[in-house]
Amino acid sequence: MKTRFKDPYWRTGLVDVIKGIAKYGVKKPFVPGAPFLIVWDYTYACNLRCKHCYASAGKPLPNEFSTREALNTADELADAGVTAVAFSGGEPLMRKDLFDTMKRLRDNGVFTAVATNGTLITREVAKKLADLGAGFVQISLDGASAETHDSFRGVPGAYERTLQAIKNCVENGLFVEISTTATRMNYDEVPKIADLCEGIGVDWYMIFNFVPTGRGYFMIENDLTPEDREKLLKILWNRLKSGGKLQYLSTAPQFARVALQEEKDSEKRIIPGHFYNPTLMGQLTNLGDFIGGCGAGRMYAALEPEGTLQPCVFLPLKLGNLREERFEDIWDTHPILQTLRDREKLKGRCKTCKYRDVCGGCRARAYGYFGDVTAPDPGCIYNKDVFYKLKTEFEEERVVEV
Numbered sequence: 001m002k003t004r005f006k007d008p009y010w011r012t013g014l015v016d017v018i019k020g021i022a023k024y025g026v027k028k029p030f031v032p033g034a035p036f037l038i039v040w041d042y043t044y045a046c047n048l049r050c051k052h053c054y055a056s057a058g059k060p061l062p063n064e065f066s067t068r069e070a071l072n073t074a075d076e077l078a079d080a081g082v083t084a085v086a087f088s089g090g091e092p093l094m095r096k097d098l099f100d101t102m103k104r105l106r107d108n109g110v111f112t113a114v115a116t117n118g119t120l121i122t123r124e125v126a127k128k129l130a131d132l133g134a135g136f137v138q139i140s141l142d143g144a145s146a147e148t149h150d151s152f153r154g155v156p157g158a159y160e161r162t163l164q165a166i167k168n169c170v171e172n173g174l175f176v177e178i179s180t181t182a183t184r185m186n187y188d189e190v191p192k193i194a195d196l197c198e199g200i201g202v203d204w205y206m207i208f209n210f211v212p213t214g215r216g217y218f219m220i221e222n223d224l225t226p227e228d229r230e231k232l233l234k235i236l237w238n239r240l241k242s243g244g245k246l247q248y249l250s251t252a253p254q255f256a257r258v259a260l261q262e263e264k265d266s267e268k269r270i271i272p273g274h275f276y277n278p279t280l281m282g283q284l285t286n287l288g289d290f291i292g293g294c295g296a297g298r299m300y301a302a303l304e305p306e307g308t309l310q311p312c313v314f315l316p317l318k319l320g321n322l323r324e325e326r327f328e329d330i331w332d333t334h335p336i337l338q339t340l341r342d343r344e345k346l347k348g349r350c351k352t353c354k355y356r357d358v359c360g361g362c363r364a365r366a367y368g369y370f371g372d373v374t375a376p377d378p379g380c381i382y383n384k385d386v387f388y389k390l391k392t393e394f395e396e397e398r399v400v401e402v
Helices: 008-024 067-080 098-107 123-131 146-153 158-171 187-200 214-222 226-241 254-262 282-291 327-333 335-340 363-370 381-401
Strands: 037-043 084-089 111-116 136-140 176-181 204-208 247-250 268-270 279-281 300-303 308-310
Touching: 067 098, 067 327, 084 098, 098 111, 123 158, 136 158, 146 158, 158 176, 158 187, 176 187, 187 204, 187 226, 214 381, 226 247, 226 254, 226 381, 327 335
Parallel strands: 037 084, 037 300, 084 111, 111 136, 136 176, 176 204, 204 247
Antiparallel strands: 268 279, 300 308
16 A cells, blocks of 8 residues: 555545545446546647548647646646546647646646657657656557558558657657557458567557547448457457466457456456456456446546547537636536436447446447437447448448439
8 A cells, every 4th residue: 555655646546536436426337536537639730641530630720729728727637636648639749838738747746648640759759758757658550561551541651650659669668558440441450460569569559449430430331340349359358368468458348348258257357448457356346347348428538629628539529618617517517428427328238238337338439320429339249230230321321422
């Protein structure tokens, strides 16, 4: 306990848990007093043109936060008890004041991270991130070859620059996570990307669920089938269980359900989550129901460059704007957040599923396909009839358009 309390981020997280119990009680899934993670899209400026970009990024918004507003927002998030902030975009390294805001958060005891395409991370930038105490750097890699990755990213040469960025970060002692958005275009290359991660010496490998939103809506026909997603999650699980240094994670909430099914007779189980893979024993495995799969609007939230708060970067529902409202007021009272935190409001098989508490389905995918955050997640193997019905309707619409 003494060792734990020396860690300021652990202390902040513990306070967050206690505040959550005081505010909302002990409920499944658990709701902390403030999000454990805010993903802050620091700018929509970007030097790439990714096919699947949720933000349709390229140019900065005309009304993005000034440096002063960004620093004030950093103070507000720290005061609210937010444990961690991950800067994303767009490409967050396009803004020169990023390091100032990271430092402000760090000085206020908030864990900081950067989610980037990596192409701007020179050795000097990697060293600066390390000196600032960045908790981890997440770098997107969507293929095991230049042909695949560059076709995703829309700019020739992105692959080589990204690989060099990964190496620069590893050499500077940064905690590195590689992320891949899995679609039909790169699904077969995931094991090779994982091998690449292990060879370079990164710490985590994250598979992102494809969500049809932003520019990515037009890639809807490239979504994985439920069968392919199930197969992929089992591949990740088997690699995770191999016991190597590299940890495997996924934003697909079904990953926890797959783990429970694969280890149904084991006393000691790993319950995969978005942020980490806790190993639980005996009755403690029930904590998986409180961690609760999809954390949109519950464990985390998203902040847009001009102050708009959303439940998730992939879930474009505007909850309010920090230029006009206090963060805590939105977090505590917004009706959309209340809906996302109540699994009784789910529809279809997601509501009746025995794994509802540990998974809950991806609410961003439900919204992307149905415009309803409570709809079934069509990516789950238990909802494959929903997926194929949607697929047929989509193909019929395409024929009519042609």
